[in-house]
Amino acid sequence: MTTPHVPPADSPHVEVDGVPATDPALLTTLMSGFGHFTAMQVRDGRVQGLGRHLERLDRSTRELFGEALPGDRVRALLTGAVQASGRRDCSARVYVYDGVRLVVVVREPAADGPGAPQRLKSVDYLRPAAHIKHLGGFGQSYHGEAARRDGYDEALLTSPTGEIAEGAVTNIAFWDGTSVVWPSAPCLTGITMGLLEPLLGSVRRPVTLADLGRYRAAFVTNSRGIAPVSGIDAVGFAVDEDLMKRVYSAYESVEWDAL
Numbered sequence: 208m209t210t211p212h213v214p215p216a217d218s219p220h221v222e223v224d225g226v227p228a229t230d231p232a233l234l235t236t237l238m239s240g241f242g243h244f245t246a247m248q249v250r251d252g253r254v255q256g257l258g259r260h261l262e263r264l265d266r267s268t269r270e271l272f273g274e275a276l277p278g279d280r281v282r283a284l285l286t287g288a289v290q291a292s293g294r295r296d297c298s299a300r301v302y303v304y305d306g307v308r309l310v311v312v313v314r315e316p317a318a319d320g321p322g323a324p325q326r327l328k329s330v331d332y333l334r335p336a337a338h339i340k341h342l343g344g345f346g347q348s349y350h351g352e353a354a355r356r357d358g359y360d361e362a363l364l365t366s367p368t369g370e371i372a373e374g375a376v377t378n379i380a381f382w383d384g385t386s387v388v389w390p391s392a393p394c395l396t397g398i399t400m401g402l403l404e405p406l407l408g409s410v411r412r413p414v415t416l417a418d419l420g421r422y423r424a425a426f427v428t429n430s431r432g433i434a435p436v437s438g439i440d441a442v443g444f445a446v447d448e449d450l451m452k453r454v455y456s457a458y459e460s461v462e463w464d465a466l
Contacts, residue, residue, distance in 0.1 A: 233308065240343040242304040243267040246430040247398070248317055249289055249297050253463035256398045257282075263398070264303060267339050274307050281309070286466045288313050298431075302342070321455060322434030325427055327363040327379075328354040329416055329440050333372055334364065337393040351375035361427065363439060366392065369416040377427040379436070380407075381414060382450050384423050390414040399428040399458070406457040416440070424450050433458060 228234045245260045254260065261278035268276040281301060288311035289297060298317055302310040330350040350362040354375070362375040373379060373394035380400075381388045389404060391411040403409075414422075416439070424447035425436035433454055435446040 236304045236306065236308060237310065239305065241271070242302060242342045243271060243339055244300055244302040244342065245340060245398070246298070246300045248430060249299050249466070250316070250463060251295050252286075252289065252466050254466065255458075255461050255463050256402050257464035257466070259398050259401055260301075263340065264301060267341075268303050268307060270339065271341075272303075272305060272307055276303065276307060282466055284309055284311050287311075289466070317431040320432075321451065322432050323360075324435045324437035324446055325360040326358075326438045327361050327374065327427075327436060327440075328357060328359040329363045329365050329369075329371075330354070331367055332362075332364050333366060333393065334395070337372065337395055340395055347375040364394075365416060371414045371416065374427055374429075377429045379425060379427050380409070381422040382424040382426075382447060383421060386410045387454075388412060388414060388422070397429055399430065399433065402461050403428065403433075403454065403457055406460070407454065423447060426451065426454060 243264070245263050247254050247257075247260055261281055264281055265276045265278065268274055285299060285301060289299060292313040294313065294316075296316040298314045300312045302312070304310070330353075332346055332350050334344070334347055347362070347364065350364070354360075354362040361377060363379065364372045364375060366372070370392050371379065371390045372392035373390070378394065378397045378400040379390065380403075387407040387409045389400065389409055389411045391413050419439055419442045422444070424444050425439070427434055427436060435451055436444050437446060438444060
């Protein structure tokens with residue numbers, strides 16, 4: 208008679224669709240929701256702002272897990288996953304979990320070129336630890352989905368007093384006719400935002416919903432690209448073609464770094 212295998216008392220038993228997981232410890236770590244990530248577009252083995260992505264991953268790993276994350280390790284895993292996917296162009300994400308375990312996900316690329324104008328719905332919500340691109344973003348996902356059900360493209364996260372911070376999955380900037388204004392409320396400094404900010408004559412200052420009439424235009428940015436804002440709640444914005452040409456031109460001037 209064969210004696211059944213009895214796992215250690217502290218070893219989890221995990222099933223997926225009724226099938227035992229081959230690595231329950233890993234799956235349990237992934238299900239914890241505690242970690243961080245970065246998202247990027249890869250074109251022919253190159254990434255804009257790759258150094259910023261690597262610095263973000265290392266900084267957040269040190270803060271969350273007390274360990275460094277060497278950029279060479281990230282690059283090797285990312286390169287391997289992109290090559291294994293068989294895609295020359297793709298969207299890629301690198302997730303970091305407890306024990307500095309890395310998961311790389313490679314998918315179809317986002318569309319290149321300017322995005323369609325976005326209508327935003329303001330919501331009373333700010334991300335915790337907003338400076339980290341962390342996991343467990345239920346709140347922003349909840350508000351983003353609710354905004355889309357109401358006919359908007361994205362949620363705009365604000366404080367209880369109406370101070371604007373960021374979109375649910377974007378950064379936002381405003382144009383006052385002189386400067387590109389990035390809200391100074393706590394937010395994630397996205398990679399695209401970080402690349403554009405020094406190229407556009409930018410300033411950071413508080414922006415509130417009550418201030419919207421002072422601005423001529425607005426746009427949003429994230430790892431998937433840049434798009435003008437056509438309205439926030441009931442406030443409409445004209446798409447400033449000259450501004451958007453300058454923004455797109457600045458972004459296109461950033462070199463692509465080889466993995």
